[in-house]
Amino acid sequence: MELVLPSQKYLRSYLDGCKKMWGHIHDNYIIHNPDEFDEWKNRIFEEYENNSKGINLPQGFVPHITYWVIEDEKYIGTVNIRLQLSPQLYEYGGMCGVVLVPEYRGKGYGLKLAALSFEKMKELNISPIILTCEEDNEPSKRILEHFQYIKKELYETFLYGKMRKVRRYTF
Numbered sequence: 001m002e003l004v005l006p007s008q009k010y011l012r013s014y015l016d017g018c019k020k021m022w023g024h025i026h027d028n029y030i031i032h033n034p035d036e037f038d039e040w041k042n043r044i045f046e047e048y049e050n051n052s053k054g055i056n057l058p059q060g061f062v063p064h065i066t067y068w069v070i071e072d073e074k075y076i077g078t079v080n081i082r083l084q085l086s087p088q089l090y091e092y093g094g095m096c097g098v099v100l101v102p103e104y105r106g107k108g109y110g111l112k113l114a115a116l117s118f119e120k121m122k123e124l125n126i127s128p129i130i131l132t133c134e135e136d137n138e139p140s141k142r143i144l145e146h147f148q149y150i151k152k153e154l155y156e157t158f159l160y161g162k163m164r165k166v167r168r169y170t171f
Contacts, residue, residue: 001109003067003079003116006048010068011041013075017101030066030078030099052083062086067120069100069113076104079117085130091157092166094131095121110143118147118171128170135165144169 006014018034032040040047050056054063062084069077077100082089089095096117100109121129128150133140135154144167145152151170156163 001069001071001112003120004070006045006066006068010070010075014068017075020101021099024102030080030097060086060088076101081120092132092159095126095129096131110139111146114143130168130170132166132168135167141167147171
């Protein structure tokens with residue numbers, strides 16, 4: 001498994017992954033709507049490049065680098081590393097967003113992907129690394145608590161239309 005910058009080489013595989021994930025993740029910002037492929041296929045790589053430079057970002061977004069997770073020449077997920085935090089991302093979201101194609105969940109890929117993501121964030125000189133997850137997200141909690149964190153906080157915030165308990169980890 002490796003993190004690679006998105007490329008034409010994996011575009012069809014990425015589209016297949018988007019089809020499998022669409023509607024199965026809580027926030028679709030990290031993938032593209034597969035039904036609109038003809039609209040985004042020719043601009044996706046320029047958008048990723050602009051996002052990393054902070055150019056033409058949607059309201060509330062911060063500069064970020066998107067990596068595709070590739071295994072055996074196949075797209076299996078996305079890692080979005082934020083280069084800074086807005087107040088909203090400090091509250092919920094943190095420095096990194098991750099999504100895996102459903103068939104790869106619950107098989108140990110999350111832990112490997114977290115380790116690769118930490119490596120990338122260190123290469124990018126991101127410090128401290130701040131990550132969050134909802135209190136009832138057991139898989140994310142297990143993964144984050146596998147790594148040595150400096151501080152863990154539990155708090156409530158308004159998220160997706162209701163109050164939710166959130167954990168914030170500082171590494």
